[in-house]
Amino acid sequence: MFRADLHCHSTCSDGSLTPLELVQLAHERDLQGLSITDHDSIGAYPAAIEEGQRLGIEIIPGVEFSTEINQHSIHVLAYAFNLDSDALHALCQRHSRRREQRNAQILENLRRHGMPITQEELMHEGVAAHVIGRPHIALAMIHKGYVQSFQEAFKKYIGEGMPCFAKGESISTAETLDIIHQAQGKAVIAHPHLIQNTKILKELLKLPFDGIECYYALYPPVVHQKWLKLAAERNWLVTGGSDFHGAIKPHIPLGCSWTPEESFRQLKP
Numbered sequence: 379m380f381r382a383d384l385h386c387h388s389t390c391s392d393g394s395l396t397p398l399e400l401v402q403l404a405h406e407r408d409l410q411g412l413s414i415t416d417h418d419s420i421g422a423y424p425a426a427i428e429e430g431q432r433l434g435i436e437i438i439p440g441v442e443f444s445t446e447i448n449q450h451s452i453h454v455l456a457y458a459f460n461l462d463s464d465a466l467h468a469l470c471q472r473h474s475r476r477r478e479q480r481n482a483q484i485l486e487n488l489r490r491h492g493m494p495i496t497q498e499e500l501m502h503e504g505v506a507a508h509v510i511g512r513p514h515i516a517l518a519m520i521h522k523g524y525v526q527s528f529q530e531a532f533k534k535y536i537g538e539g540m541p542c543f544a545k546g547e548s549i550s551t552a553e554t555l556d557i558i559h560q561a562q563g564k565a566v567i568a569h570p571h572l573i574q575n576t577k578i579l580k581e582l583l584k585l586p587f588d589g590i591e592c593y594y595a596l597y598p599p600v601v602h603q604k605w606l607k608l609a610a611e612r613n614w615l616v617t618g619g620s621d622f623h624g625a626i627k628p629h630i631p632l633g634c635s636w637t638p639e640e641s642f643r644q645l646k647p
């Protein structure tokens with residue numbers, strides 16, 4: 379059966395495998411298609427596409443952006459955009475800058491709570507990464523002995539709403555979609571299962587998305603029905619992916635959720 383995992387992260391952001399290792403793992407897991415959707419970075423491309431051609435696995439460009447709608451965080455997946463688009467490169471840079479400023483705010487909050495981490499110590503956690511995120515901050519907290527585990531770092535300090543969390547500048551969902559479309563890409567609502575607020579979901583559904591991630595990570599089929607119905611009503615693409623991060627989320631295997639062939643073909647430019 380055709381399976382394409384369209385959501386995973388490499389060492390370009392907060393994943394633990396390099397882009398080439400990811401493509402090789404996808405090949406070992408018998409996936410026919412893959413998209414590496416790093417946070418704010420398309421650094422995996424075009425090398426990942428070339429490795430895919432070598433191994434006979436179809437790779438489509440992808441990236442994941444953290445956007446905001448009515449003060450709520452919404453992740454947007456972009457696919458099959460023009461890799462040479464200046465607008466898309468600028469959007470990645472804008473999102474990365476937002477993240478760097480946000481990271482600095484989190485480090486400042488941690489310092490105030492008696493848990494100093496230098497920029498250098500943080501960079502050390504993601505040496506190869508183009509984009510540093512909270513998972514790297516959590517690793518630095520473990521290495522400095524401030525917490526015992528990744529979960530503890532998020533639960534007590536850096537998870538949303540916790541005392542050392544910082545949201546950073548807002549980049550709206552609408553403007554992010556606009557630029558994805560300028561770059562001839564497709565915009566997909568990431569992991570809709572995580573959107574708790576029905577008002578926010580309603581607002582989101584007014585935006586010109588092209589698809590929705592109906593199959594996600596290890597969520598059971600029962601939760602898919604709602605999203606599949608929604609996609610059918612709007613004639614949206616149905617996508618799926620694992621959100622594989624490697625060692626950072628060791629319980630999630632690559633390919634545990636996937637995109638059906640029909641949607642994959644429609645996504646490909």
Ligand code: AMP
Pocket residue numbers: 417444510511512513528529532533537538623
């Ligand atoms: P960032 O994009 O830097 O805000 O970090 C978000 C990433 O942190 C997500 O992709 C998850 O991998 C991870 N994450 C967020 N919340 C939690 C949590 N409560 N527990 C563990 N990991 C989390």
Ligand code: ZN
Pocket residue numbers: 387392393417511623
């Ligand atoms: Zn991540």
Ligand code: FE
Pocket residue numbers: 442453568569
């Ligand atoms: Fe996400």
Ligand code: FE
Pocket residue numbers: 385386387442621
């Ligand atoms: Fe993700």
